[in-house]
Amino acid sequence: MDNLIILKQLQKGAEATISLANWYEKKVIIKSRKIKKYRHPQLDERIRRFRTIHEPQLIYEAKKAGVPTPTIFLVDTTNMLIIMEFIQGKQVKYLLPLLSKTERSKLCFKIGELVGKLHFYGLIHGDLTTSNMILDDYDKLFLIDFGLGEKQNELESRGVDLHLMKRGFQSTHNQFANASFRDVMSGYSNVIGEPFTTNILEKIQEIELRGRYVEERKLK
Numbered sequence: 001m002d003n004l005i006i007l008k009q010l011q012k013g014a015e016a017t018i019s020l021a022n023w024y025e026k027k028v029i030i031k032s033r034k035i036k037k038y039r040h041p042q043l044d045e046r047i048r049r050f051r052t053i054h055e056p057q058l059i060y061e062a063k064k065a066g067v068p069t070p071t072i073f074l075v076d077t078t079n080m081l082i083i084m085e086f087i088q089g090k091q092v093k094y095l096l097p098l099l100s101k102t103e104r105s106k107l108c109f110k111i112g113e114l115v116g117k118l119h120f121y122g123l124i125h126g127d128l129t130t131s132n133m134i135l136d137d138y139d140k141l142f143l144i145d146f147g148l149g150e151k152q153n154e155l156e157s158r159g160v161d162l163h164l165m166k167r168g169f170q171s172t173h174n175q176f177a178n179a180s181f182r183d184v185m186s187g188y189s190n191v192i193g194e195p196f197t198t199n200i201l202e203k204i205q206e207i208e209l210r211g212r213y214v215e216e217r218k219l220k
């Protein structure tokens with residue numbers, strides 16, 4: 001592709017490859033979906049095409065919902081790649097443990113507000129881990145990686161979205177998981193209101209109980 005200089009590969013995930021590149025003298029991120037040999041070729045093409053188009057659509061929708069996301073510069077369904085703005089900053093996953101209690105609480109509140117905005121607008125992120133959040137050098141929080149997202153208004157999907165985040169906090173940030181998740185929910189409530197937040201907390205509890213029930217059944 002014209003003027004595109006790959007600087008380095010940042011991640012090779014199961015689903016996509018992420019590279020940092022220079023494009024018209026600007027740093028950009030390339031997210032590409034490579035051919036998977038184990039899939040039937042036509043099905044493979046359909047899946048890669050769907051994901052290449054679907055993710056930028058959701059990233060754009062999230063922006064409309066008031067959630068900072070990387071700007072999409074190009075969607076290329078021939079090479080199955082997206083070129084997007086490079087967010088210069090720190091991944092929340094690494095930042096969170098380095099912060100003071102007060103700073104951490106503020107950041108988690110902000111995370112909750114952004115998730116609240118997504119949900120209020122009818123969007124589900126699908127992978128709300130702190131790896132998919134970047135605090136840029138100007139202190140603006142971005143959500144990235146909408147590959148598993150969807151447009152959805154169901155209480156259940158929103159509950160699952162937050163439940164996944166709670167589980168992520170417990171495994172990645174165990175020392176302060178409970179306090180941080182409470183802060184997230186305060187931010188969420190600030191955007192979406194208390195009555196709905198009470199419903200969603202009940203939903204999360206229900207999902208947790210369901211999970212425990214399945215675990216117990218497995219042990220019997």
Ligand SMILES: Nc1ncnc2c1ncn2[C@@H]1O[C@H](COP(=O)(O)OP(=O)(O)O)[C@@H](O)[C@H]1O
Pocket residue numbers: 010011012013014015016018029031070084085086087088091131132134144145146147
């Ligand atoms: N727009 C971006 N700006 C800065 N870093 C990014 C951007 N997109 C992705 N990254 C980095 O690459 C990693 C993987 O990208 P992501 O979209 O989350 O793909 P995956 O689906 O493989 O998790 C992110 O965790 C982040 O560190």
Ligand SMILES: [Mg+2]
Pocket residue numbers: 131132145
């Ligand atoms: Mg990711």
